[in-house]
Amino acid sequence: MICSDLNTPTLLLDKKKLMENINRMQSRADRLGVALRPHLKTLKSVDAAHALVYSGAKGITVSTLREADYFLEHGFSDITYAIGMIPSRLPEVARLMSLGADLKIMTDNLKVARAIASHANSSGIPFRVLIEIDCGDQRGGIQSDDEELIPIVECIDTSYASFEGVLTHAGHAYDVNSVSAIEAIAEQERYAAVHAATRIRCAGYEVSTISVGSTPTGLYANDLTGVTELRAGVYTVFDMDQQSRGVCEVENIALSVLSSVIGHNKTAGKILLDAGGLALSKDRGADVFRPEVGYGQICNVDGHAVTGLYVKGVSQEHGHVPVRNENDFKTFPIGSYLRILPIHACMTAAAYNSFYVIENDVIITEWKRINGW
Amino acid sequence: MICSDLNTPTLLLDKKKLMENINRMQSRADRLGVALRPHLKTLKSVDAAHALVYSGAKGITVSTLREADYFLEHGFSDITYAIGMIPSRLPEVARLMSLGADLKIMTDNLKVARAIASHANSSGIPFRVLIEIDCGDQRGGIQSDDEELIPIVECIDTSYASFEGVLTHAGHAYDVNSVSAIEAIAEQERYAAVHAATRIRCAGYEVSTISVGSTPTGLYANDLTGVTELRAGVYTVFDMDQQSRGVCEVENIALSVLSSVIGHNKTAGKILLDAGGLALSKDRGADVFRPEVGYGQICNVDGHAVTGLYVKGVSQEHGHVPVRNENDFKTFPIGSYLRILPIHACMTAAAYNSFYVIENDVIITEWKRINGW
Numbered sequence: 001m002i003c004s005d006l007n008t009p010t011l012l013l014d015k016k017k018l019m020e021n022i023n024r025m026q027s028r029a030d031r032l033g034v035a036l037r038p039h040l041k042t043l044k045s046v047d048a049a050h051a052l053v054y055s056g057a058k059g060i061t062v063s064t065l066r067e068a069d070y071f072l073e074h075g076f077s078d079i080t081y082a083i084g085m086i087p088s089r090l091p092e093v094a095r096l097m098s099l100g101a102d103l104k105i106m107t108d109n110l111k112v113a114r115a116i117a118s119h120a121n122s123s124g125i126p127f128r129v130l131i132e133i134d135c136g137d138q139r140g141g142i143q144s145d146d147e148e149l150i151p152i153v154e155c156i157d158t159s160y161a162s163f164e165g166v167l168t169h170a171g172h173a174y175d176v177n178s179v180s181a182i183e184a185i186a187e188q189e190r191y192a193a194v195h196a197a198t199r200i201r202c203a204g205y206e207v208s209t210i211s212v213g214s215t216p217t218g219l220y221a222n223d224l225t226g227v228t229e230l231r232a233g234v235y236t237v238f239d240m241d242q243q244s245r246g247v248c249e250v251e252n253i254a255l256s257v258l259s260s261v262i263g264h265n266k267t268a269g270k271i272l273l274d275a276g277g278l279a280l281s282k283d284r285g286a287d288v289f290r291p292e293v294g295y296g297q298i299c300n301v302d303g304h305a306v307t308g309l310y311v312k313g314v315s316q317e318h319g320h321v322p323v324r325n326e327n328d329f330k331t332f333p334i335g336s337y338l339r340i341l342p343i344h345a346c347m348t349a350a351a352y353n354s355f356y357v358i359e360n361d362v363i364i365t366e367w368k369r370i371n372g373w
Numbered sequence: 374m375i376c377s378d379l380n381t382p383t384l385l386l387d388k389k390k391l392m393e394n395i396n397r398m399q400s401r402a403d404r405l406g407v408a409l410r411p412h413l414k415t416l417k418s419v420d421a422a423h424a425l426v427y428s429g430a431k432g433i434t435v436s437t438l439r440e441a442d443y444f445l446e447h448g449f450s451d452i453t454y455a456i457g458m459i460p461s462r463l464p465e466v467a468r469l470m471s472l473g474a475d476l477k478i479m480t481d482n483l484k485v486a487r488a489i490a491s492h493a494n495s496s497g498i499p500f501r502v503l504i505e506i507d508c509g510d511q512r513g514g515i516q517s518d519d520e521e522l523i524p525i526v527e528c529i530d531t532s533y534a535s536f537e538g539v540l541t542h543a544g545h546a547y548d549v550n551s552v553s554a555i556e557a558i559a560e561q562e563r564y565a566a567v568h569a570a571t572r573i574r575c576a577g578y579e580v581s582t583i584s585v586g587s588t589p590t591g592l593y594a595n596d597l598t599g600v601t602e603l604r605a606g607v608y609t610v611f612d613m614d615q616q617s618r619g620v621c622e623v624e625n626i627a628l629s630v631l632s633s634v635i636g637h638n639k640t641a642g643k644i645l646l647d648a649g650g651l652a653l654s655k656d657r658g659a660d661v662f663r664p665e666v667g668y669g670q671i672c673n674v675d676g677h678a679v680t681g682l683y684v685k686g687v688s689q690e691h692g693h694v695p696v697r698n699e700n701d702f703k704t705f706p707i708g709s710y711l712r713i714l715p716i717h718a719c720m721t722a723a724a725y726n727s728f729y730v731i732e733n734d735v736i737i738t739e740w741k742r743i744n745g746w
Contacts, residue, residue, distance in 0.1 A: 086707055109637065138643070263457040278723050282657070
């Protein structure tokens with residue numbers, strides 16, 4: 001099967017690039033002496049998870065309990081659910097654990113820790129708990145020097161639940177676009193996690209897991225002394241958001257949307273594609289550093305980027321591509337195919353239930369993925 | 374069932390508001406003397422389609438052939454596929470017609486018209502063709518005075534296919550936020566369609582359908598003389614994008630995302646929700662006129678808007694809500710529920726496979742919807 005056999009818009013995954021990206025991060029983790037626990041929030045695919053574990057990954061990270069359920073059902077039991085726990089989700093966590101999941105959960109809050117401990121004590125479920133540290137991202141997590149840190153550990157540790165360690169995510173590494181700035185944030189990430197762990201150890205508790213990670217910091221950290229594991233997700237396929245930050249090259253992007261040209265608006269100087277906001281997502285994450293990219297980089301159907309052609313506007317089912325000159329209308333006639341490198345792979349992939357896996361311009365297989373909650 | 378019985382994030386549809394919105398547009402169409410052919414791209418739900426037809430709609434509009442297939446399977450045969458046709462899709466159109474679809478297709482291009490005519494002649498499939506007119510939106514369509522207009526009609530009319538009429542969409546009505554500006558665009562939309570139809574009639578062809586529409590112009594057109602039908606979609610549920618343009622009130626918005634509070638980052642002054650970019654979409658359409666709204670308006674779980682609380686940032690599975698003061702942490706403790714009015718209903722709904730239909734704070738049923746292509 002080749003691209004022109006597919007209905008558009010649809011999602012293509014370049015297997016060679018995927019495996020190169022997977023191996024790149026795995027080599028870094030190996031060299032830095034940490035386990036790699038890839039985040040499956042990007043691909044949400046069992047086949048992708050197999051490729052990651054085959055290449056050396058130890059366990060997986062998920063962003064929803066639906067993902068945990070799906071991966072468990074397909075034989076992946078070592079799972080970290082890296083979103084702040086709420087008490088109403090403990091029964092589902094317990095259910096997954098009873099089915100064999102070695103599921104780690106996370107909190108940054110004393111009241112939630114108490115609820116976990118209470119549920120563990122009353123049910124006998126040995127929840128395994130990580131504490132989330134905010135290393136500067138200002139999303140989830142408490143500060144590594146927060147006075148509640150030790151009370152949370154104590155609350156967990158004195159219950160039937162077990163305290164596993166600390167986890168942080170340098171999401172603010174996406175705010176910069178130089179190697180030196182990423183290196184500095186990687187050190188901030190490492191320091192926050194290790195500092196929290198040191199405080200906890202000094203208070204007399206064992207810390208088994210010290211988990212850090214994001215794609216930029218994973219790729220550019222110089223040193224992860226004290227850290228036990230690295231988590232990252234979008235590095236598996238990359239996207240224009242990462243490219244705009246200097247984290248990858250356009251040629252590394254393994255995910256693309258196959259689209260058909262459905263119109264020529266010659267008065268407005270636009271090619272219209274059947275990939276719009278739903279097919280690409282409305283993420284504009286590359287705007288900060290490469291505003292010209294808009295909603296995606298246009299490639300020929302063979303996957304080579306076309307310089308200067310971007311999806312500059314989207315409506316629900318239309319992508320708007322301003323032409324460079326009249327020749328573009330000839331190069332991309334109505335009905336022709338092209339590919340779009342997405343701005344944010346995690347967002348774009350979520351519009352599809354599968355990837356068509358492509359190798360040397362041939363579709364070799366279809367990998368199912370899940371969505372929703 | 375009530376909200377707290379649901380897993381979050383999930384999608385709620387307020388039935389009373391939905392029916393009020395449906396009736397509002399139907400009354401307008403009736404008063405203006407045109408048929409209403411609602412666009413199902415927003416709701417993509419058979420149950421919603423039944424509610425629309427029950428209230429007086431004549432036929433439906435769809436944005437994908439997948440939608441056409443789904444609605445046909447559920448008994449809706451009078452369908453306009455309002456996206457530019459490409460020749461590779463003609464076999465699927467023919468298949469749907471062979472199953473009983475009274476399916477109208479659309480083009481603005483002479484080469485595509487020739488391909489349709491040729492396919493009709495060789496297969497004997499009587500494709501029914503509308504010509505798309507650009508009334509100022511600069512997306513699909515040719516100008517109403519374009520010299521290719523009559524040749525396209527002629528090409529269709531001399532084949533086994535039939536020429537049905539003209540269709541236009543004033544998408545640029547979304548660029549303004551005053552009633553007078555919307556009224557002016559509605560007249561531009563009407564004029565473009567009627568002008569094209571007049572030219573075609575003067576050339577000796579019958580024009581059965583003169584179709585216009587968008588939610589703003591549908592609601593504010595003063596006169597639709599010469600027009601036969603009105604198409605619109607998002608008016609069924611509205612959203613903050615429409616509200617920011619003065620097209621509806623916050624109280625009219627029938628769609629909301631039910632979300633749980635999953636974190637308090639007191640250092641950063643934020644409540645964290647489990648509705649992030651995937652659950653809400655990354656549409657920022659309200660930014661032009663109400664930049665404070667961000668990714669959505671926060672409501673209490675009963676659906677009443679909370680003044681000054683918005684989802685100002687999203688990551689994949691987190692919504693970031695800056696608090697107004699410390700009290701907000703008490704009002705919205707971890708584990709509590711709230712609702713978010715989305716920026717763009719069509720984009721947000723696409724993350725879900727169903728709506729939970731709510732009436733007087735009780736979930737009365739679940740309406741399935743479709744996604745994808």
